[in-house]
Amino acid sequence: xxxxxxxxxxxxxxxxxxxxxxxxxxxxxxxxxxxxxxxxxxxxxxxxxxxxxxxxxxxxxxxxxxxxxxxxxxxxxxxxxxxxxxxxxxxxxxxxxxxxxxxxxxxxxxxxxxxxxxxxxxxxxxxxxxxxxxxxxxxxxxxxxxxxxxxxxxxxxxxxxxxxxxxxxxxxxxxxxxxxxxxxxxxxxxxxxxxxxxxxxxxxxxxxxxxxxxxxxxxxxxxxxxxxxxxxxxxxxxxxxxxxxxxxxxxxxxxxxxxxxxxxxxxxxxxxxxxxxxxxxxxxxxxxxxxxxxxxxxxxxxxxxxxxxxxxxxxxxxxxxxxxxxxxxxxxxxxxxxxxxxxxxxxxxxxxxxxxxxxxxxxxxxxxxxxxxxxxxxxxxxxxxxxxxxxxxxxxxxxxxxxxxxxxxxxxxxxxxxxxxxxxxxxxxxxxxxxxxxxxxxxxxxxxxxxxxxxxxxxxxxxxxxxxxxxxxxxxxx
Numbered sequence: 252x253x254x255x256x257x258x259x260x261x262x263x264x265x266x267x268x269x270x271x272x273x274x275x276x277x278x279x280x281x282x283x284x285x286x287x288x289x290x291x292x293x294x295x296x297x298x299x300x301x302x303x304x305x306x307x308x309x310x311x312x313x314x315x316x317x318x319x320x321x322x323x324x325x326x327x328x329x330x331x332x333x334x335x336x337x338x339x340x341x342x343x344x345x346x347x348x349x350x351x352x353x354x355x356x357x358x359x360x361x362x363x364x365x366x367x368x369x370x371x372x373x374x375x376x377x378x379x380x381x382x383x384x385x386x387x388x389x390x391x392x393x394x395x396x397x398x399x400x401x402x403x404x405x406x407x408x409x410x411x412x413x414x415x416x417x418x419x420x421x422x423x424x425x426x427x428x429x430x431x432x433x434x435x436x437x438x439x440x441x442x443x444x445x446x447x448x449x450x451x452x453x454x455x456x457x458x459x460x461x462x463x464x465x466x467x468x469x470x471x472x473x474x475x476x477x478x479x480x481x482x483x484x485x486x487x488x489x490x491x492x493x494x495x496x497x498x499x500x501x502x503x504x505x506x507x508x509x510x511x512x513x514x515x516x517x518x519x520x521x522x523x524x525x526x527x528x529x530x531x532x533x534x535x536x537x538x539x540x541x542x543x544x545x546x547x548x549x550x551x552x553x554x555x556x557x558x559x560x561x562x563x564x565x566x567x568x569x570x571x572x573x574x575x576x577x578x579x580x581x582x583x584x585x586x587x588x589x590x591x592x593x594x595x596x597x598x599x600x601x602x603x604x605x606x607x608x609x610x611x612x613x614x615x616x617x618x619x620x621x622x623x624x625x626x627x628x629x630x631x632x633x634x635x636x637x638x639x640x641x642x643x644x645x646x647x648x649x650x651x652x653x654x655x656x657x658x659x660x661x662x663x664x665x666x667x668x669x670x671x672x673x674x675x676x677x678x679x680x681x682x683x684x685x686x687x688x689x690x691x692x693x694x695x696x697x698x699x700x701x702x703x704x705x706x707x708x709x710x711x712x713x714x715x716x717x718x719x720x721x722x723x724x725x726x727x728x729x
Contacts, residue, residue, distance in 0.1 A: 268310050275314075283353075286310035291321035299326045300333070300360055303353030309360070311342060311349045319345045324368055325360070332359030338395050339368035369393045370450040372424055372458060374403070377444075379462035382407040382414070387446070387460075394450040400427055403446040407462065412469045413517070414442050415694065419464040425451040436729065437517045438470055466694045471515045471728045474499040474690040476642045478619075478650050478669035479555040479574050480541030481682030485532030487580045487613030488561030488590075488604075489634045489653035490671030493526060493541045493685045494574020494597030495619035496555045499642040510596075513548045517695075520725040522547045523704060526557055527721070528682030529672065538562070540573050541669070544685040558671050558682055559591040559601065561616055561653065575617030575635060575671065576601040578626070578655045590625075593617045599635050602626060602655065613655030616671035623652045634671055642690050643718070644711030653680070668720075687719040691728065698727050 270286040280299040281287060284307060289296060292315045300309065311323060325340035327333050333340035335358045342349045342364055349364035373391035377384045385406045392401035407414065413436070420429050427448035434441045442465070479493030498512040515521065526542030541557030559573030562580035571577050575598030576591025590601025602614030602623030615623030618635030626632045634652030641647070653671030668686035689697065693710060697717045703724025708717045719726075 268308065270310075281309050281311075283307040283309060286312065288312050288314040289323055290314040291317045291323060293321070295321045295324060297324045297326060300328055300331070300351070302328050303331055303356075303360060305353060305355055307353045309351045311347075311351070313342075313344075313346050313348070316345045318343050318347055322368075323349075325351075325365065327359055332357065334361055334365060334367055335359065336367050340365045341368040369395050370452065370454055372400070372427075372450070372455045374405075375457045375459045377405060377407070377460040377462060379418075380465055380467050382409050382442075382462070382465075382467065396452045397426075397449050400446070400448045400450050405444055407442040407444070408439060409467060411438050412467055413438050413694075414440055414465055414467055416464060416466040418442070418444070418462040420444070420460055420462055422458060422460045424455040424458060427451070468692050468694045471517060471691055471695050472512050473515050473728070474512045474642060475546060475553060476640055476649070476686070476688040477544050477546050477553050477555045478685045478687075479544045479557045480526040480528040480685045481650070481653065481669050481671040482541050482558035482560040482571060482573055482577050482616065483529035483532050483537075483539050483682050484561040484577075484613070484616075484653050484656075484672035484680055485534065485537050486562065487656040488578040489601065489613060489616035489623055489632075489655040489673055490529065490561045490680075490682050491541075491558035491571070491573045491575035491577045491591060491593070491601055491616040491623075492598055492618045492635070492637065492650035492652050492671045493528070493544070493558040493669035493682070494555035494594055495638055495640075495650045495669060496553055496597060497640055497642065499690060500640055510553075513550075513553075515691075515728050516549055517729055518727060519549075520700060520727055522723070522725055523687055523719055524723045525687055525704070525719055525721050526555070526685040528670075528684045529557070529560060531672070531681040538571055538577075539682075540571055541671075541682045541685065544687055546687055555597055555685065556594050557685075558598070558616065558650075558652075558669065559593075561601065561613060561655070561672065574598040574669075575619065575650070575652055576623075577671070578602045578614035578616045578623045578632070578634070578652070579604040580613045580655075590614055590617065590623055593622075598650065599623070599652075601635075601652065602632055604655075615655045616652035618652035618671070619650035619669070623655070626655055634673070637667060637670070642688050643709070643716050644714075649686075653682075684721060689717045689719075689726075690714050691717075695728050698729065700725050700727050
């Protein structure tokens with residue numbers, strides 16, 4: 252008798268594809284030997300695969316051409332495999348006709364249109380703020396969506412500079428966050444960024460992260476203004492201003508050229524002494540210079556010399572040299588006499604005095620901006636001008652010479668730091684105290700380990716300005 256009916260047991264693996272006519276728009280469980288039209292227009296769909304039989308096929312057809320937008324995710328049954336892996340599979344090619352064939356327990360369900368449902372993240376070297384970055388390690392990792400991302404680290408540093416603050420990091424993949432730690436507080440310290448989280452749904456290939464918002468400070472470069480105390484006036488002559496040394500701006504008209512600024516070493520003590528002004532004279536012969544101001548620096552010291560005292564009357568007429576020189580006190584019995592000498596690049600000489608019959612009088616003390624005015628008449632004369640320096644952010648006149656008396660008008664700046672004492676009478680006046688001012692990048696701070704200094708700090712734009720008005724002690728910049 253002829254065979255009139257084809258039975259499935261005569262064909263190994265089944266009788267071919269039996270298409271399900273209903274369009275699949277939600278998650279479903281597939282059966283062996285079936286074909287499915289799958290519409291992912293509205294959402295990602297999950298398909299649960301059955302227990303495999305060698306040679307069995309399942310066909311999945313992209314009904315709407317949307318698999319690249321909303322993929323199909325395949326879940327194997329129990330411990331079975333997809334493409335030889337325990338991970339999920341996915342179909343994400345538009346208009347795909349994916350034929351899944353079950354090979355065996357080792358390979359499981361396989362198809363040329365199926366790939367493992369993993370996300371790959373690879374990294375470029377981060378950029379931003381001119382820092383030196385290491386490439387993130389590991390540079391590439393892969394894992395299933397929502398599974399734990401492989402912990403990744405990278406570092407940033409800049410030779411000779413200090414990093415502080417918290418970075419804003421642009422370009423992080425979805426689901427991944429960054430923690431930050433800074434090791435060290437000095438030049439060349441290191442920022443370490445640690446990336447953790449879960450794998451996102453899409454690949455991020457050669458991902459570029461950009462850092463911003465950190466404070467990156469070069470070595471602490473400091474501008475200085477160091478002014479010594481002014482000399483006193485025991486009589487009619489004007490006291491000399493304290494010596495002035497600075498790296499900020501121009502010493503136009505006085506004191507010589509500005510000096511170079513100084514690069515300090517962080518977390519290192521540097522001594523500072525602010526010179527006091529000479530006290531008021533206790534007698535007409537009590538000629539006292541101002542006290543030196545001293546700032547130690549890595550290469551040595553910056554020393555400004557105290558201002559010279561003025562000459563007094565009655566046998567004590569000669570003046571005293573100093574940062575700026577004191578003015579001469581004269582009467583009708585004296586000839587022409589020069590004022591005290593100033594110190595190069597710190598100040599100027601005091602004024603000279605000529606004989607004036609019947610009257611004592613004094614010439615002006617030297618200032619940081621010019622010589623004291625000579626006394627050529629019965630009255631006194633102005634002190635040498637002070638010097639305008641804008642190291643604090645505002646123009647301030649410092650270290651003016653004291654005026655010679657009697658009846659002299661004040662010398663410019665004589666009442667500011669480092670000013671010389673005036674000579675309106677036989678008593679005279681004291682010299683003004685000196686000052687040390689330091690200007691440096693905001694982000695650094697100056698402290699006074701052990702105390703001993705009187706100081707305040709203000710901000711001028713992107714710079715901090717510390718004014719030390721008295722005392723002796725150490726400073727430290729950090």
